[in-house]
Each structure stands twice: as C-alpha cells, then as structure tokens.
Amino acid sequence: MADTSISQVLSESHTVIYGGSEESKPQANEVSLGMIHETLVRIESRLSNIETNSVSLEKRLHIIENKMNNIDRLSENLASLETKMSKVEREMHQVKKTAEEAENSAKTISEMFDSATTKTERDLKKCLKEESSKLDEKFKISIQAIEKRNEEIQSSVTDLKSRSMRDNLIFSGIPENRNEDCEVVLQDFLDRKLNIQDVSFERVHRMGKYREYSEKPRNIVAKFSFYKDREKVRTRAPRKLKGSQIWVNEQFPPEIEDRRKNLYPVMRQAKADNRRVKLVRDILYIDGQIYAPEDTSKPHTVNENPTHVRSSAQNPGHAQNKKTTEDRQLLKRARIGSTPERT
Template sequence: MEVPVADTAKLLAESHSIIYNEPEENITLNSIHYLLTQMNTKLTNIEHKNDSLEARLTAIECKMTSIHEMQSSLNTVKSQVEQLDEDVKCVKKDVQSLETNMNSLGNVFDSVKETVDSNKRNITDCQKITQQCTQAQRTAEDKMTAELRTVREESERLQSSVTDLKARSMRENLVFAGIPEDNREDTEAVLQEFLQRKYKLDYEIPFERVHRMGKWNEFNEHPRKIIAKFTYFKDREFIRTRAAQKLRGSRVWVNEQFPPEIEEKRKKLYPIMRQAKKDNKRTKLVRDTLYIDGEEYIPTSESANGRDPPARSKPSTASSNRSNPQTKRDRQPQKRQRQQSTPDREF
C-alpha cells in the first residue's frame, strides 16, 4: 500500500518541532517514545512499501525482460519480414521474368502451331499427291502388266513359230546312232553302205546332207551319231518305218530329229508311253503330243515331278470326226506341227 506523502511530511515536521522547537522540559520520554513509535510505524510502512516497490520493480524487470525478448523477437521478425520483402521482390522479379518467358513461349507456341498447321496442310497435299501418284503407278503397272502379258504371249507365239520352223526344217532328218566311225571316213558313203546292206537296196538313196554330231575324239566310248537329211520325205519314211524290222539285233537306232524344246517334252512323255504299252494300250507320239487309245494325254504337275498320275485325255480329232458327220475336207484331221524324235529303241 502506498504511504501518502503528506503524512510523511507531517511526521517529519512534528519530530523537528519536538527536537528543535520545544523546550527541554517539555520533552519527555513518552513524546520521544511516541515519536519513535510513529517513526517506526512510518519506517515499517516505508519498508512494506519498498518491498511492494521491489516486487513491482521485479515484475517490471520481468516485463522489461519480456519486452526485450519481444523486442528481440520483433527484431528477428523484422529481419525476417525484411528478408521476406526481399524475397517477395525477387519473386516479383521472377514472376515478371516468368511472365515475359510465358509471353515468349506463347509466341513460340503460336509459331509452332502455325508451323504444325502448315505441315498438316503440306502433309494433306502430299497425301493427295501420293494418292495420285499411287493411282498413276497402278494404272502404269496395269498397263505395263498388260503390255508384258502381250509381249510374253507374242514371245511365246514367236518361240512356238521358231520351234515349228526348226521342226519343219528337220522334217526330212533322221538320226542314226551306233554306226561305227573312222577318222578319215566319208560319212555319206558309210551311211549308204550301211543302208544298202541292212535294207537290201540296189540303189542309193539321195541325201541333202550327211554328217556326224560333235567333234571327233579317238577316246569316245561310242561312235558319234549321224544326222542325215533326206532329199525325199518318202525315202525318209521308208527307212524309219522299216527300222524295227531291218535293224533288229544290230545295236543301231534310228530316230526322228526334233528341236531341243520338243525333245525335252518328249523325254517327259517316254515313261508314260512305256507304261501305257505295258498296259496293252495303243500309243502314238506325234511331236510332243502323246495319244493313248486315240485320246490325247495331258501331263499334270505330278507327272512333271517324276510320278505317273492318271492320264487326263481328250478325244482325238479322228474320233470326234467319226461322231460328227461333216464334209470330207472337214473330216480330215489337221496336220500337227512336226516336232522332235521318237524314243531311243534297240532293234
């Protein structure tokens, strides 16, 4: 509790008057005791007030300490705020830079979009051009295919014509295999002597040409074949048709001559013809066409691979002519193009 300043001054004035103003006879022990008591009371009150002041000062010091701490915290906060302010300024700068960059990126995106749109248009144009080129290419390919087909057909036709011409040029030829030879021989004289001896001829058959195939080699195991071109087809057929009878046991073979294209086809037909003969069927090989019992044999893919499939055939011209009465000229079968030889036979 606070002591009023007026009471303290009053006490001091009374003590002063007692000590200095009163006469000595009036100064008693009671007054002094009273004065001391009053002073003690005042001092006690002052002590209590001092204690209260000290407590208050202590509280004030605590509060001041808190205030200092708060001030320190405020300083820290201020520093942080200043740092935040700097950071915010930096962020603002970064945001501005980012906005600038975004604007630049926007421009880039716009440019890229324009480029993409342009590329899309170019791609669309290219696709159209590609489709046109593809269509043109297909048209050209179809045209080329048709032309190649035509050329191939023409080539096959020409090849067939050439083969036919070769076969016709060999129509009067026969091939004699197995006649002994000598390096200094006259081949035509050797053939004339052989035919007169085997066929019992009393005249010489006229030939266009007679020669052996290939070059002479003294180490050949077998004599070279003789190719003879007859002047007359009748003489050629006379020799060919009687060869089986006249040359039996002589190890000499007589065959027709055909171009290699026809010979290759005939070689594939020989096994079929032999098998048909074993089955007691009538066979006839004309150039590269085999007739079995009057029907044309048509090779299949299996026969090309070396197997003997069932023969597919079609009626011959002669049999069909018998079933359809026509004029004499129409009933005559058309002559087939002459082609190559008969199979080798040993008579």
C-alpha cells in the same frame, strides 16, 4: 541582445542604480547584487553556450535542410524513375503480350503447316500409290503382251526349226572310222540292214568332234533329198533293227526333244499295258486320245493307268484350248509316230 552583451547591460544597470562610485553602494545590497551578478554571468555563459549551440544547431539544421532538399530532389528523381519504370513495365507488358500473340500465331501457323504437310504427304502417297498401281498394271499388261509375243515368236522359231529338220533322221550306233565318208557308210548301212538302195541325200555328217578313244560312235545326221525316202527308212527301221544296237530317230529342235523325253516313260508304260500308242512330234496319243499332262516341262511320274488322257471327241473345247498353233499345223499332216530314243 544580439548586438549588446548581457554583461554590458548589467553594468549599465548597476551605474544607474548605485551611481558611478562603487563605494556609494549599500553593503547589504552589495551581496545580493553580486550574487545576482554571478548568477547573471552564469546565465550569460549558459546563454552563450546556448547561442553557440544554436549556431551549431542552425548549421546542423541548414545541413539537414540541404539534405532534405537533396532528399526532395531524390524523391522527384525517384518519382520520375517510377514513372519511367511504370512506362517500361507497360511497354514490357505490351511486348510480352505481343510476343505471346506472335507465339500463338507461330503455333497456329506451325499447326496449319503440319496439317498441310500431313495432308500433302497423304495425298502424295495416295497419288503415288495410284500411279504405281496403274504403272504396275500397265507393266504387267506389257510383260504379258511381251511374254505372249515371245511365246508366239518362240513357237514360230521352233516350228521353223522343226520344218527345217523335217527331212532329217538321226542314226545312232553305226560303227565309226576316222577317215570315213559318212554318206558312203550310210548308203552301205541302208543297203545291208534295211534293203534300201538309191537313196539321195543333201547332207550327211556325224555330230560333234571325233574322239579316237571313245567306245561309242557319234550319231549320224542325214538330210534326205526326198521326204518319201526319209519315211521309207524311218518306217522300216523299227522292224529291221529290232534287237540290234542301232536306232533311227527323227530330229527335232531341243524344245520339242525335251518335251518328247518327258513323254517316253508314259509311252513305254502304255505299251507295256498293251495300249495303242502313237507319238507325233511332241503329242502323245494313247488309244486315240491326246495325253495331256499338267506340265510337260517336268519329268512325269509313270502310273500303271494314266489318268491324264483326254478325248477330243468328248471335250472338244478343252482339247482345242490345249493345242497350240504349231500343234494344229502339225496335226494337219498325216504322220506316223517315230521310234523313241533308247534310254
């Protein structure tokens, strides 16, 4: 049926049955065969349509088959892709795991570093503190040694100054002329007021610059050639010059003079109380006892009954501690207290 059409088959069947002539066909059968023929034609037409549809369906199936093949290839590609994706996922998981391990390692290292840094800082601070304490202690010891040495040097310098001024006296209140000879003026003063003659001097001069319109005369500083002459003038002056406006005082370095000025109020108060008073350089004796204020560098408040008097006989150790080297050297010389300056 694929090579021969249905109409040809029917035609050949009709010829075999009724012969080659159309007239020899029976009339009754003619109607039936015509109907059959028409039916068969319709069937043929339908079969043709079916065949056509089959061809179309074949084409469609072929297309579907091609598409299915494509789908199969896609499936294979998808399977391969899935395999690759699985491999990538495994690798990513491994990378993530490695990254987490690296992060944990970095965190551990950071903690170890922070701990080591903290410990190092703590140890460094402790070491620096210890070294600083040692340096401070050494510095304090050095400063104390320097201060002690400085005090010793200052004491030695003050003692040397005092020794260089040992033969000096200061005369205050002697009238002054512009072109005077100080030594002649002083010789005349000693002769008239103290009845002392033939005194030899090494130097005699007035202190400071001359001021023409100054009412107060400048002090005269005299360096005696002989200590005995100096002591004769110093011991006679308080009796001979009492009530006058002229004073004779020993000359001391500024350090000793400042300490003496702080002792003058105490000495005057003790004298007013009819107590025995003697001032030897910068040491005050009241009734034979050394007056030892807590701080002679500050002005002392005068009390009616001084309480800062200590007896060296009652407490020799304490008195010895209060005395400096220059004080002990001074006490070796028997010297009479000087007249304090008028304040």
